[in-house]
Amino acid sequence: MKIFRFRGGIHPEGNKDPTACHPIARLPLPKRLYIPLQQHIGEPAAPEVKVGDHVLKGQRLARHQGSVSAPVHAPTSGTVIAIGDHMAPHPSGLPVQTITLEPDGEERWIETEPAVDPFSLTRAEVAARVRDAGIVGLGGAAFPAAVKLDAGNRHPIDTLIINGGECEPYLTCDDRLMREGAGYVVEGVRLIANGLGAKRAVIAIEDNKPEALEAMRVAAAAHPGIRVLRVPSRYPMGSEKQLVTTVTGREIPAGKLSAEIGVSVHNVGTALAVCRAVRFGKPLVSRVVTVGGGAIRNPRNVVVPIGTPAADLVEFCGGFTVTPTRVLMGGPMMGQVLPGLEAPVVKGTSGIIALTAAEAHASSERACLHCGRCVDVCPVGLVPLELAARVRAGRIDDAAELGMGDCLSCGCCAYVCPAHLPLAHLFNYAKGEIAARREAQRKAEETRKLAEARRLRLAAEAAAKAARRPARPTEKAETES
Amino acid sequence: MTMILSVAVLAALGLGLGWLLGLASQWLGATTDPVVERLTEALPGSQCGQCGYPGCGQAAIALSKGEAPVTLCPPGGRVVAEKLAEILGTTFDPGNLPDRGPLLARVRTDSCIGCSRCIKSCPTDAILGATKQLHVVLEEACIGCGACAEVCPTGGIDLEGIPVTLRNWRWHKPGVGHA
Numbered sequence: 001m002k003i004f005r006f007r008g009g010i011h012p013e014g015n016k017d018p019t020a021c022h023p024i025a026r027l028p029l030p031k032r033l034y035i036p037l038q039q040h041i042g043e044p045a046a047p048e049v050k051v052g053d054h055v056l057k058g059q060r061l062a063r064h065q066g067s068v069s070a071p072v073h074a075p076t077s078g079t080v081i082a083i084g085d086h087m088a089p090h091p092s093g094l095p096v097q098t099i100t101l102e103p104d105g106e107e108r109w110i111e112t113e114p115a116v117d118p119f120s121l122t123r124a125e126v127a128a129r130v131r132d133a134g135i136v137g138l139g140g141a142a143f144p145a146a147v148k149l150d151a152g153n154r155h156p157i158d159t160l161i162i163n164g165g166e167c168e169p170y171l172t173c174d175d176r177l178m179r180e181g182a183g184y185v186v187e188g189v190r191l192i193a194n195g196l197g198a199k200r201a202v203i204a205i206e207d208n209k210p211e212a213l214e215a216m217r218v219a220a221a222a223h224p225g226i227r228v229l230r231v232p233s234r235y236p237m238g239s240e241k242q243l244v245t246t247v248t249g250r251e252i253p254a255g256k257l258s259a260e261i262g263v264s265v266h267n268v269g270t271a272l273a274v275c276r277a278v279r280f281g282k283p284l285v286s287r288v289v290t291v292g293g294g295a296i297r298n299p300r301n302v303v304v305p306i307g308t309p310a311a312d313l314v315e316f317c318g319g320f321t322v323t324p325t326r327v328l329m330g331g332p333m334m335g336q337v338l339p340g341l342e343a344p345v346v347k348g349t350s351g352i353i354a355l356t357a358a359e360a361h362a363s364s365e366r367a368c369l370h371c372g373r374c375v376d377v378c379p380v381g382l383v384p385l386e387l388a389a390r391v392r393a394g395r396i397d398d399a400a401e402l403g404m405g406d407c408l409s410c411g412c413c414a415y416v417c418p419a420h421l422p423l424a425h426l427f428n429y430a431k432g433e434i435a436a437r438r439e440a441q442r443k444a445e446e447t448r449k450l451a452e453a454r455r456l457r458l459a460a461e462a463a464a465k466a467a468r469r470p471a472r473p474t475e476k477a478e479t480e481s
Numbered sequence: 482m483t484m485i486l487s488v489a490v491l492a493a494l495g496l497g498l499g500w501l502l503g504l505a506s507q508w509l510g511a512t513t514d515p516v517v518e519r520l521t522e523a524l525p526g527s528q529c530g531q532c533g534y535p536g537c538g539q540a541a542i543a544l545s546k547g548e549a550p551v552t553l554c555p556p557g558g559r560v561v562a563e564k565l566a567e568i569l570g571t572t573f574d575p576g577n578l579p580d581r582g583p584l585l586a587r588v589r590t591d592s593c594i595g596c597s598r599c600i601k602s603c604p605t606d607a608i609l610g611a612t613k614q615l616h617v618v619l620e621e622a623c624i625g626c627g628a629c630a631e632v633c634p635t636g637g638i639d640l641e642g643i644p645v646t647l648r649n650w651r652w653h654k655p656g657v658g659h660a
Contacts, residue, residue, distance in 0.1 A: 038647065092650045391654075422655045432651030439649075440560040443583075444525050447556065447624050450605035451527040457606070 004249040006242040008379040009234040010412045012169050019292045020172040022300040033101040033307035034086045039346040040136040041143045042068030053080045056110040070144045071134040073283040075305035078103040093339030112281035126195035133277030134284050138269030142348030151259040152196035158262045160198040164205035165238030168331025171351045173288040174268045176301045178212035182219035188271030191278045201226045208233040236410040240265045254406050290351035291317040294359050295324035304345050311341035324354035333411045366419040374413035380406045384413035391430040517541045523564045527604040529626030531555045556624040584625030584640040586618045592637025599629035
């Protein structure tokens with residue numbers, strides 16, 4: 001199968017060996033679980049339980065609301081002890097509505113409905129099971145998976161791509177998952193392909209994971225519709241747009257969805273979750289998390305109930321050898337700084353990475369050399385140095401015109417910058433600013449419409465009053481006379 | 482006879498003066514300034530009066546004469562200020578913007594007597610409620626102009642900043658000197 005090349009990209013040091021060589025461990029039940037109601041892109045889930053309720057493992061705690069949303073389930077059996085604010089796993093450290101669960105240690109499952117023959121289900125039934133299981137993209141973006149399956153009804157999908165790239169340094173949770181659960185992953189892939197009506201499925205794995213490639217090849221051998229594809233290790237291979245280009249040679253146009261060019265991309269972890277949900281009727285209540293980085297004593301992959309505080313994970317992995325300079329949720333390239341170790345693991349958490357000072361490469365910034373390295377590595381063909389200059393000068397609109405909105409926030413530019421400009425930070429700021437402006441613009445237009453509607457209403461009321469008036473003076477005249 | 486004469490004189494007077502006025506409006510009349518029109522277009526148009534002028538039209542005129550700064554419109558915020566500066570061809574320094582941020586009105590549940598005065602004063606119809614019932618502000622429609630707070634007889638409406646949540650949180654600008 002021909003492999004295409006995407007532009008730019010970098011080869012960061014992998015640092016995957018310390019965790020890739022250990023089998024996935026199972027975390028003992030934490031004392032408390034903090035389950036945020038917003039773990040996905042879209043509307044937050046609406047709680048269905050009260051404080052004091054006893055819930056079973058897999059019981060729905062909050063239902064989805066709106067078209068883009070996902071329900072949340074109890075990761076274990078226990079008692080709901082609080083519903084309120086708790087620190088979100090988000091760089092702002094802001095609180096998020098969270099259900100606190102005290103496990104009873106019995107791990108009693110709610111009654112599940114396994115499918116007799118999952119491959120006889122219709123597309124809508126597959127999508128419904130995926131939605132009810134609360135499955136979101138487990139690669140990190142946490143986009144509700146059922147919404148992606150539904151997109152297959154609007155756009156014909158010819159190719160399903162399963163993202164086993166895992167191009168972020170340090171992260172090995174997908175690698176271990178493919179090695180240890182290849183059969184389930186392949187079944188999940190077949191179910192997603194069924195749900196989308198896609199004839200062809202390609203499992204793309206970077207060539208730095210030979211064991212995972214082999215395991216997946218063996219598991220997929222019996223299914224002619226599934227190809228396991230070895231792709232070169234180059235960051236950001238695991239980014240949707242870049243992976244689609246690599247596998248199909250097609251480019252997703254700016255501002256369009258992959259479904260619009262007939263491709264759907266799902267992560268390997270998502271495929272496994274889909275297999276569990278559709279075949280066994282089990283909702284998404286746990287995930288594999290890589291606990292790594294130089295500051296962790298025993299780095300490894302761990303199966304974790306959703307809602308486990310990061311502190312419990314760090315403790316399970318032997319704690320810190322040195323005080324970490326930075327603790328990240330996700331990988332070092334696109335991961336977000338964790339505001340505190342009390343923040344919980346959520347559905348989109350692929351790793352807890354504690355970096356030492358040497359790994360964090362904190363160095364002071366110098367002036368831009370205009371060397372153009374950022375231009376060479378930008379996978380979407382932007383000119384980061386020009387964008388940065390405009391963003392610095394506060395010319396956000398100019399930056400938007402130069403394509404700021406197409407930036408993936410992959411961080412390649414900041415990685416290669418010899419002057420250590422905080423390019424990724426600048427661009428995150430600029431994109432936030434663009435979003436804020438769009439919001440303000442929308443609000444202004446809304447205000448104009450409301451003010452106009454009020455003017456019309458008042459005019460109509462005045463007219464109606466005037467129409468009633470002629471009756472009155474005659475009455476008055478009669479009474480006077 | 483005198484009656485006919487007076488009627489004729491008054492009619493002639495009216496016609497003559499009317500003709501003069503018509504001529505004056507032809508020769509001396511102020512055509513609407515296109516700049517003012519564009520400025521009015523850029524302003525929110527809710528006539529809330531927070532800028533100190535009676536409405537957006539008057540504010541636009543003041544802007545065109547250079548009597549008011551482009552940062553005059555609190556509900557419009559930065560976006561409107563930038564647009565106004567663009568129309569006027571002036572530079573706009575966001576540092577000068579006394580940015581108290583957008584506000585939202587909130588009815589205090591223990592003070593509202595249901596008089597419905599705030600409902601009538603709201604330029605965007607953002608307050609709901611019936612007489613002698615608790616009123617409520619629709620956050621989505623509120624522009625934080627404070628017109629309701631001014632008319633509230635019990636002082637039961639507060640203007641509050643919009644709380645920062647995960648949904649509207651944004652990265653700050655990296656604070657470094659050189660470009």
